Amino acid sequence: MPTLFALPFPMVDPVAFSLGPVVVRWYALAYVFGLLLAIWYAKRLVTNPALWPGTRPHTTPEQLDDLLLWCTLGVLLGGRLGYVLFYNPVYFAQHPLEIFQLWNGGMSFHGGFLGVVVACLFYGRRHGIGLDQLLDLGAASVPIGLFLGRIANFINGELYGKVTGVPWAMVFPGAGPDPRHPSQLYEAGLEGILLFLAVRYATHRLKCLPRPGFASGVFACGYALSRIIVEFAREPDARIGYLTGGWVTMGMVLSVPLLMVGIWLIWRAGRSHGKAEG
Secondary structure (H helix, E strand, O other): OOOOOOEOOOOOOOEEEEEOOEEEEHHHHHHHHHHHHHHHHHHHHHOOHHHOOOOOOOOOHHHHHHHHHHHHHHHHHHHHHHHHHHHOHHHHHHOHHHHHOHHHOOOOHHHHHHHHHHHHHHHHHHHOOOHHHHHHHHHHHHHHHHHHHHHHHHHHOOOOEOEOOOOOOEOOOOOOOOOEOOHHHHHHHHHHHHHHHHHHHHHHHOOOOOOOOHHHHHHHHHHHHHHHHHHOOEOOOOOOOOOEOOOEOHHHHHHHHHHHHHHHHHHHHHHHHHHHHO
16 A cells, blocks of 8 residues: 655666766666676685685686676676567567667566576686586675666666555656655665675685585575565566466566576585585
8 A cells, every 4th residue: 555655766867977979877887897896706706715625716817807708798698688588579579679779778687697607608618617616606796796786777767666655665757656665675685785695604604615506506596585575576577567376477487497496506516515525
């Protein structure tokens, strides 16, 4: 039930700055700094010997610099194709040229995640590095970019939540007069801050990096559960709506396989570690 009181939406210009005809948006900066900070943090992990008891890192800082370009392409191509195929295939089949218009928005995390997996797979084969080993470093650092991306979503006033009566509800521009959940901030907190701390606990306290796949499993489970929880407060995609039962969304459906993969990765890493100790 809508509340009589709503927090004012902070009207931040989605354009960070412009240089003549070149317009730079906060959303683009979130991607750029998210990737740069992720590589920076991954380098700190591989140069900290305390995190690799009984072994040594499988990747060098120089290799991570090379990996940045691969992951950038994986995020952009995978994220865009995921949005096209998962959320609006009919429209883009009728307007194929708009697939390349990234400046109009439209990216899928699940598609971007698959794009990064493919990029790491090819890069790892080229340099003799296991896929799990690369993904573990990504799992520890990706929440930084997720946090920045959700803050950018909030600035853009997009991906807002359902109409609600909670005291912290906001009236988003372009979303009607009713106050809504600031679901972008929920996701920033869960997918960004909380998930970062969860994976950091696994890498720094549990010292899981010598067990390939464990950190990736924690990330996959944490993201999937966070996304499923937030979907209850987030407005479903206007072109798809609810898939069934009046509450199941595409975000939930895409997160279930990710959760299953995460559970399997944690189980496999624990099982391999047990065999190694035995």
